[in-house]
Amino acid sequence: MRILTFAALPLLAIAAAAPAQERQKMSxxxxxxxxxxxxxxxxxxxxxxxLGLEDDRTVYFQLAPHAAPQHVQNIRALAxxxxxxxxxxYRVQDNxxxxxxxxxxxxxxxxxxxxxxxxEYVFSGEGLDMRRxxxxxxxxxxxxxxxxWPVALYEDGxxxxxxxxxxxxxxxxxxxxxxxGTELYxxxxxxxxxxxxxxxxxxxxxxxxxxxxxxPRGTNGPLGMYAQDQVATPIVxxxxxxxxxxxxxxxxxxxxxxxxxxxxxxDRWANRYDQFYEVSAGGxxxxxxxxxxxxxxx
Amino acid sequence: MRILTFAALPLLAIAAAAPAQERQKMSxxxxxxxxxxxxxxxxxxxxxxxLGLEDDRTVYFQLAPHAAPQHVQNIRALAxxxxxxxxxxYRVQDNxxxxxxxxxxxxxxxxxxxxxxxxEYVFSGEGLDMRRxxxxxxxxxxxxxxxxWPVALYEDGxxxxxxxxxxxxxxxxxxxxxxxGTELYxxxxxxxxxxxxxxxxxxxxxxxxxxxxxxPRGTNGPLGMYAQDQVATPIVxxxxxxxxxxxxxxxxxxxxxxxxxxxxxxDRWANRYDQFYEVSAGGxxxxxxxxxxxxxxx
Numbered sequence: 001m002r003i004l005t006f007a008a009l010p011l012l013a014i015a016a017a018a019p020a021q022e023r024q025k026m027s028x029x030x031x032x033x034x035x036x037x038x039x040x041x042x043x044x045x046x047x048x049x050x051l052g053l054e055d056d057r058t059v060y061f062q063l064a065p066h067a068a069p070q071h072v073q074n075i076r077a078l079a080x081x082x083x084x085x086x087x088x089x090y091r092v093q094d095n096x097x098x099x100x101x102x103x104x105x106x107x108x109x110x111x112x113x114x115x116x117x118x119x120e121y122v123f124s125g126e127g128l129d130m131r132r133x134x135x136x137x138x139x140x141x142x143x144x145x146x147x148x149w150p151v152a153l154y155e156d157g158x159x160x161x162x163x164x165x166x167x168x169x170x171x172x173x174x175x176x177x178x179x180x181g182t183e184l185y186x187x188x189x190x191x192x193x194x195x196x197x198x199x200x201x202x203x204x205x206x207x208x209x210x211x212x213x214x215x216p217r218g219t220n221g222p223l224g225m226y227a228q229d230q231v232a233t234p235i236v237x238x239x240x241x242x243x244x245x246x247x248x249x250x251x252x253x254x255x256x257x258x259x260x261x262x263x264x265x266x267d268r269w270a271n272r273y274d275q276f277y278e279v280s281a282g283g284x285x286x287x288x289x290x291x292x293x294x295x296x297x298x
Numbered sequence: 299m300r301i302l303t304f305a306a307l308p309l310l311a312i313a314a315a316a317p318a319q320e321r322q323k324m325s326x327x328x329x330x331x332x333x334x335x336x337x338x339x340x341x342x343x344x345x346x347x348x349l350g351l352e353d354d355r356t357v358y359f360q361l362a363p364h365a366a367p368q369h370v371q372n373i374r375a376l377a378x379x380x381x382x383x384x385x386x387x388y389r390v391q392d393n394x395x396x397x398x399x400x401x402x403x404x405x406x407x408x409x410x411x412x413x414x415x416x417x418e419y420v421f422s423g424e425g426l427d428m429r430r431x432x433x434x435x436x437x438x439x440x441x442x443x444x445x446x447w448p449v450a451l452y453e454d455g456x457x458x459x460x461x462x463x464x465x466x467x468x469x470x471x472x473x474x475x476x477x478x479g480t481e482l483y484x485x486x487x488x489x490x491x492x493x494x495x496x497x498x499x500x501x502x503x504x505x506x507x508x509x510x511x512x513x514p515r516g517t518n519g520p521l522g523m524y525a526q527d528q529v530a531t532p533i534v535x536x537x538x539x540x541x542x543x544x545x546x547x548x549x550x551x552x553x554x555x556x557x558x559x560x561x562x563x564x565d566r567w568a569n570r571y572d573q574f575y576e577v578s579a580g581g582x583x584x585x586x587x588x589x590x591x592x593x594x595x596x
Contacts, residue, residue: 138433
């Protein structure tokens with residue numbers, strides 16, 4: 001298992017735009033804004049799912065085929081089919097999840113969808129190329145970032161993506177169900193990391209999550225299901241970016257955890273020096289610092 | 299400093315309603331539902347602030363006079379005055395805060411309000427009667443629960459309340475401003491614990507936070523300030539429960555951290571045994587388990 005620490009990285013190989021003493025006073029978002037072009041990695045169009053809600057509200061997701069290949073295959077196939085016609089966001093539980101899909105409509109799975117995918121809750125942590133968070137993670141042996149994703153390593157040698165704000169996961173019934181990807185949820189509150197390793201994480205929101213997190217909470221019981229007198233938010237379109245003409249595709253890139261800018265960004269969340277702060281925390285949780293994602297410029 | 303651990307507490311002094319082996323399979327919310335009457339502590343009416351929004355949306359807050367006495371004195375005085383007439387929720391930043399107050403209206407502070415309170419960001423940790431969380435907290439030396447609040451202890455012997463989902467804090471300018479309590483914010487996302495010890499925490503939402511967390515996000519810049527074409531949500535009433543006739547006062551109680559039920563509740567968040575779970579996390583963050591609060595029955 002190869003673990004990259006801050007110290008092990010060639011910190012000056014990629015020079016950030018601002019000199020060191022100025023960076024000391026920068027906020028995390030200023031550090032991201034000053035990150036050089038080389039620090040950004042484009043997200044493949046085949047990993048971008050676009051969900052359209054009424055009133056021109058659009059939510060963009062990055063899928064994680066390396067973590068849950070069968071589930072992501074299903075979601076791509078569902079997005080390319082008519083399966084989700086009539087789908088809606090029918091569950092919004094405060095400080096927990098927004099969930100969408102067909103709810104009670106029964107429909108045959110389209111071609112290419114695996115009805116019972118493998119339980120892709122963990123993957124091998126062997127040889128994982130990871131930047132360590134550098135602070136204790138109460139949910140795992142060690143936490144950090146790998147390939148643009150927050151990850152956790154466990155004592156049994158497995159690893160997983162983690163439930164942070166914006167994480168996209170697959171709703172499922174009790175085991176042996178692993179969920180087929182037809183019903184998906186997005187985290188809209190405090191990181192519910194007890195779900196890690198118990199559910200297939202398939203991606204994360206990279207733009208527009210506020211259109212889900214600001215929806216009215218469901219009133220039919222504590223799970224936030226919409227009651228009969230509540231209007232579930234219709235999903236009016238669902239598209240893989242790869243199926244759009246290249247010239248109009250939305251394009252995104254993430255800040256590589258191998259960059260100096262990323263190291264400074266994470267460090268600054270834990271150690272604030274900008275004017276507002278009197279005391280630095282000196283540490284932080286994995287989900288405190290979302291991996292920066294932005295539109296490709298130009 | 300006296301630290302109560304799970305083991306140090308007389309675990310069976312207060313008997314929970316369900317026998318031990320059944321509790322093993324209960325979820326955190328089932329454990330709370332089964333907690334005996336003696337495990338609950340009523341919140342004083344003088345600590346309950348009630349905020350009314352349009353359309354009968356009401357948010358209830360518990361204030362924390364032990365942590366920030368001068369700031370809480372201010373808030374009580376403001377709530378008893380006409381200062382907040384015309385106030386609104388004018389800032390909603392996704393995964394961060396909803397903020398309310400007068401925004402740009404200038405008005406003299408009413409009698410009893412301290413214009414520049416002490417910086418009540420920490421208090422002494424000496425002798426703090428605390429139930430330890432029992433898992434590492436990356437933001438402090440040690441975290442736990444005391445008097446119904448999540449707390450953190452630091453290496454310098456100080457302690458503080460912590461920024462979790464629902465925490466109520468005092469907006470302030472740069473130091474030496476400590477904020478006067480006229481502008482308040484509520485956390486509506488992942489716990490921004492880097493704010494701990496840098497701001498006066500004065501309470502937490504105990505009911506109705508969904509009326510704030512589901513508000514439209516502000517579009518005037520990254521801080522979530524409402525743009526000119528956005529209608530800020532008017533605050534139509536603000537009341538201390540203690541000023542209401544006793545027979546119509548809302549009454550709340552919290553689950554004491556000294557109870558066996560609380561210990562089981564926290565333990566169950568970290569160690570799920572109910573049917574859905576295949577693996578238990580074996581640990582958790584302080585803000586993962588909100589202190590249970592409910593209406594007084596009857």
